[in-house]
Amino acid sequence: MQESAVDLVRAKIDIVELVQEYTELKKAGRNWKGLCPFHKERSPSFMVSPDKQIAYCFGCHKGGDIFAFIMEVERTDFPGALRALAEKAGVDLPEKHTHGPSKTEREVLVQILAESTHFYQEALTQDTAASEYFASRGLTSETISTFALGYAPDSYDDLWKYLREKQCLTEDIMKSGMLSSSGNKYFNRFRGRVMFPIENSVGQTIAFAGRILKEGEPKYLNSPESPIYSKSHTLYNLHRAKQAMREEKSAIVVEGYMDVISSWQVGIRHMVAPCGTALTKEQITVLARKVETLYLLYDADTAGQEAIVRNSLVCLEDDVHPRIITLGDDSCKDVDDYWKTHSLEEFRERLALAKPFIEHYMDMLKETYNFEQVQLKRKAVDLFLEALLKVQNQVEVQEYLRMASHAFAVDGSVLLSEFHKKKQPGKVIKKVTKEDSSHPFSSPSHVLMAALLAFPTLLAEFPVLQHFETLPEEFPTVLLQFVRKEADFDEGIDLVTLLPESIRDKGHMLLLYAQEHGVLDSAEQAKQVMTEKLRTLVEAKKKELLSQMQTAQTSKDAKGWFTAYTLLAELQKTA
Structure with missing residues (x-):
């Protein structure tokens, strides 16, 4: 992708506004602070710098510019992040060939799925039975277009031929999941089916679900997993629902794609569906990062109710407490059916x-x-207590036991006794451990260089640094060598902007860390910090040189002893 397009997107999108679409931020001095959208936390440790246009979490140590942020939060690659941000910024990206040496495997497969989506959409306009199917489900042409619904003709090779005409290789088409094979023969995977594209979090088609239009088995056929599609990580409609999820501060999880589509059409936009009935830990994590409340709305049949229990228990294991929606009408088998009446x-x-x-x-x-019946009552109580073991907050456990005592007509002390019998040490109640305080940027070398990056003219006030060719860690060493090389700088220059691009974001993050910990409030404070950190580094250097002298003396290495002694003497003069 041309660098000019990347620069234009970067210039048009403010990182504070971007991050606020994913987590609530509050002003914290020059920066903004909030709960990390990358991992679950109770206390905010995510900082966003409008000056540096970077974001960084001091808990999970992840961050970067707008592209790095989207790549992490949306679980996509750079092309996917660029595409999403370019669309947001209104920037037209240069067109690329469908296949070529500059294309990554992911780009090739995404392009194949995009071409397949277009093929199925065109085929739908030419097939009366397929069009009538969607019409019978009450879908408008606008909804059909919004969800890019289509039709796979009952042909063994039309899509394959179409993709070959688009310069796609058979090997790549197979890898994308659009072809099946038998021996040396290839044929379309989807035939005679209405098609539902499954998109990733930035709107790229990565898989399909197809429903048979006439008689036949299986009724539903899905794409196999591929380098771009992981069933356990994908939520149907997530990229469309994100805005409504932010506004509603909640998400509704349903079973079927038609549940999502028909609900969208009537105005419920914060609804998603797993690619299957099982809600995975990965999907729960994605949703928990984006919303405050998670609702489950599954089919009213036995399988649907069992899925509610199964998926809710997985949620509780991650300390996510779903709320269960019931439709209150036994004649409605699912939410798609509900909208009819x-x-x-x-x-x-x-x-x-x-x-x-x-x-x-x-x-x-x-x-x-x-x-x-006593045995059935016992069974019910046992099932309830097994579920309660998943609840991690003990205040909630106590309250639910009180409620259950009333609901099941069982003495509270008996329930508590049975609950403790079931609880095994380390099995259920997950202890919240304090986040690691030994942050990589907290070392004396890192803090020293943060101060020096912010106030580079202080280099001249610490001649002792000339005795340090290297520092204990690699990154501070690289920064020290850079500052020395750029010693002829103007007052007030932002030295980080001159860093090589490969380490520029890391330099910004280091400064953000130092700002958060009050290291860079003023040049005087930075000088005090440098004095303190250098004292620690000098003492460590002295011990190192004394050790070298002792080793040299033991091995009768006079030259080595004298070299270490000379360095030690010079260090003591300037320290």
Whole structure:
């Protein structure tokens, strides 16, 4: 990608505004601070610098410029981040060939899926039965276009031929999941099916789901996993739902793609679906980073209710407490069905009535098991306590035990006793460990160089630094050598902007760390910090030289002893 396009995107997008789309930020001096969107934390450790246009987390040590941020938060590569940010900034990117030596494997496969999406969309306009299917489901042409719905003709090779005409290699088409093979024969994977493109978090098609249009098995067919598609990491409709999720501060997880699409059409935009009934830890992590409340809305049949329990327990293991939406109408098998007879206002009422999973589970067990029979009542209590073991906050555990005592008509002390019998040390209650305080930027060498980068003219006030060819860590050593090389600088110059591009972001992050810890409030304070850190480094250097002298004396290395002695004497003069 041309560098000018990258620079133009970088110039048009402010990192503070970008990050605020993912996490709430509050002003903290010259910078902004909030909870990290990369990992789960209780205390904010994520800093954003509008001056440096970088973001950095002091907890997980991840960060960088706008591109690095999107690559991490959206789990995409640089081309994907550039595409998403260019679209946001209104920057037209130069067109590239479908395939060529400059294309990465990911770019090649994404392009194949994009061409396939276009092919299926065109095929839909030419097939009456496929068009009538979507119309019978109540979808408008606008919705069909929004979700890029299409049709795979009942042909063994039309898509394959089309992609070959687009200069795509058969080997790459196979790798993308669009072809199947039998022996030496290749054929279209999807045939005679209405097609649902599955996109990644920046809107690139990475897989498909196809529903058979006529009779046949399987009813639903999905793309296999590929270098660009991981079922456990992908959520259907996430890239469209992100804006509404930020506004609503919540997400609704449903079972089916049609549930998502029909809900979008009536105005519920913060809805996603896993690519299968199982909600994975990876998907839960993605959602928990983006919203405050997670709702589950699964089908009313037995399989759907079992999925609610199974997926809620996985959520609780990650300290995410889902709320369960019930539609309140037994005639509706799913939310797609619900819209045929119910309004948006009625749905929002059901949303407001959603209960935390543990409370919902109590109700569910009471309805499922006959408490008149002791063994069935015991079974229900056992299942409830097993679920409660997943809850990590002990205040919540205590309150749920109190509620269960009333709901199940079991003495509270008995419930507590049974709960403790089930609890095994280290099995369930996950202790929250304090984040590692030994941050890589907290070493004397790093702090010293942060001060020197911020106030480079201080170099002349510390002649003792001339005795340090290297520092204990590699990055501070590189910075020290750079500052010496750039010794002829103007007052007030931003030295970090002159760093080689490969380490510039890291230099910005180092300064951000120093600012957060009050090292760079003034030149005088920076000087005091440098004095303190140099004292530590000098003492360590003296011990090193004394050790070298002792080793040289033992081995009768007179030259080595004299060299170390001379360096030690010079160090003591200037220290």
